[in-house]
Amino acid sequence: xxxxxxxxxxxxxxxxxxxxxxxxxxxxxxxxxxxxxxxxxxxxxxxxxxxxxxxxxxxxxxxxxxxxxxxxxxxxxxxxxxxxxxxxxxxxxxxxxxxxxxxxxxxxxxxxxxxxxxxxxxxxxxxxxxxxxxxxxxxxxxxxxxxxxxxxxxxx
Amino acid sequence: xxxxxxxxxxxxxxxxxxxxxxxxxxxxxxxxxxxxxxxxxxxxxxxxxxxxxxxxxxxxxxxxxxxxxxxxxxxxxxxxxxxxxxxxxxxxxxxxxxxxxxxxxxxxxxxxxxxxx
Numbered sequence: 001x002x003x004x005x006x007x008x009x010x011x012x013x014x015x016x017x018x019x020x021x022x023x024x025x026x027x028x029x030x031x032x033x034x035x036x037x038x039x040x041x042x043x044x045x046x047x048x049x050x051x052x053x054x055x056x057x058x059x060x061x062x063x064x065x066x067x068x069x070x071x072x073x074x075x076x077x078x079x080x081x082x083x084x085x086x087x088x089x090x091x092x093x094x095x096x097x098x099x100x101x102x103x104x105x106x107x108x109x110x111x112x113x114x115x116x117x118x119x120x121x122x123x124x125x126x127x128x129x130x131x132x133x134x135x136x137x138x139x140x141x142x143x144x145x146x147x148x149x150x151x152x153x154x155x156x
Numbered sequence: 157x158x159x160x161x162x163x164x165x166x167x168x169x170x171x172x173x174x175x176x177x178x179x180x181x182x183x184x185x186x187x188x189x190x191x192x193x194x195x196x197x198x199x200x201x202x203x204x205x206x207x208x209x210x211x212x213x214x215x216x217x218x219x220x221x222x223x224x225x226x227x228x229x230x231x232x233x234x235x236x237x238x239x240x241x242x243x244x245x246x247x248x249x250x251x252x253x254x255x256x257x258x259x260x261x262x263x264x265x266x267x268x269x270x271x272x273x
Contacts, residue, residue, distance in 0.1 A: 079185070106211070111186020111204030 005037035006149045007094070013123035014039060021116040024083070025102040028124075031055055031089070035149055036097065044150045054087055054100040075117075077110050086113045090121040092128035162190035165268040169248065172264055174256030176235065179203060180272060181247040183210045189246060197251055206239060206249050227262055238262065242269035 003018060003026075005011040010028055018026055018039045025040040027047065033055040041047045062072045075088035086101040099120070101113050162180055169178035170192045177193030179202065186207025191199045210225075217225050230237040231254070238250040238261050248268045250261050 105184070109184065109186035109204065109207050109211070111182075111200065111207050115186075115201050115204040 003037070003039040004153045006152045007036045009127045009129060010037040010097075010124060013120055013127055016123065017116050017120040020119070021101070021103065021113045022108040023101050023103050023113065024107075025050075025100070027051060027054065027100040029055060029098050029100075031058060031096050031098055034145075035153060038153050040102075041153075044154055047150070047153060050100060054098055057087060058089060058098050075114070079105065079110065082106070084108075084110055084113070086110060086117065088117060090124060092124050093130045094128045097124060159190065162272065163192070165248070165271040166190060166192045168264045168268045168271070169250050169261065172250075172252075172257065172261050174253040175250050175261060176253060177251045178268070179249045179251075181206055181249055183207050183241060183245050183247045193251070202237075202249065202251065206237070206247055210239070210241060210247055227265070229258055229262075238265060240265035240269045243273040246272050248272065 003011065003015050005014065005028075014026060014028060014037050017023065023039065026038065027035060027041070027050050028037040029035045029051045033051045035047055035051050038047055041050070057076065061076060065072045072089070075086060077087075078085040082105060084103050084105050086103070087098070089096050089098050091097075099117065101117070103109075103113055166178045166180065169175055177191065177197050177199075179191040179193065179199060180189040181187065181203040182189055184207070186204040188199050188203045193199050213225055213228065217223065225241060228237075228239045233254070235254055236252045236256060236258070238252060238258065240248045240262070242248055246269075248265045250265055252261060
């Protein structure tokens with residue numbers, strides 16, 4: 001399974017996490033859905049769907065928390081028959097990153113994913129560059145930047 | 157079972173001299189159900205790794221045709237990890253000092269496993 005990153009500093013922490021947590025699929029993205037790194041995806045369309053759905057879930061749960069006058073939920077987990085899903089946000093010097101992790105319940109567990117996710121969050125925080133916060137993507141540039149990101153993520 | 161019931165089951169284990177902590181862990185999830193641990197023991201980490209180990213050991217034992225595991229004892233230089241899987245999918249875990257009376261801890265782990273089953 002390939003691990004690829006648009007933002008190079010995310011690559012080593014992600015590889016380590018994938019190896020330790022035995023994750024099947026991982027997606028690191030901004031809260032706006034811009035993908036920073038991925039592991040295990042083989043089709044661009046899957047990455048785009050997963051990113052859009054994950055960030056929508058994060059936005060919804062954050063709003064629910066706000067309505068309840070609570071801080072945002074730390075993580076959301078869902079366990080199916082064969083796969084589990086873990087979705088959480090973490091802070092870096094480049095802002096908040098949303099992490100989507102899919103694992104096989106025969107190989108890993110929510111406990112293992114949570115355990116190594118804490119390490120991933122610390123590693124990404126340490127690896128993230130302190131300066132040069134990327135500018136907002138303009139609508140005019142969006143298509144080009146999306147194509148470039150997908151090309152990087154799938155080694156085209 | 158109530159939280160108080162889990163507490164009583166853990167009391168059986170932690171009252172043994174040399175035991176530094178005991179936990180009930182959901183084997184499938186690797187999450188802590190209840191714990192009584194001395195300071196410095198990373199409960200969630202022990203639970204996650206014990207759950208993972210239980211799953212792999214279970215598969216190894218099935219492959220070897222020796223049935224389900226009843227008790228494991230992992231001896232380290234600085235202590236020991238002792239585990240009894242309960243019928244309810246809960247692992248009863250003890251973290252102990254190296255010179256602990258393993259036989260006595262095993263007995264209490266089995267009793268605790270019966271209580272939470």
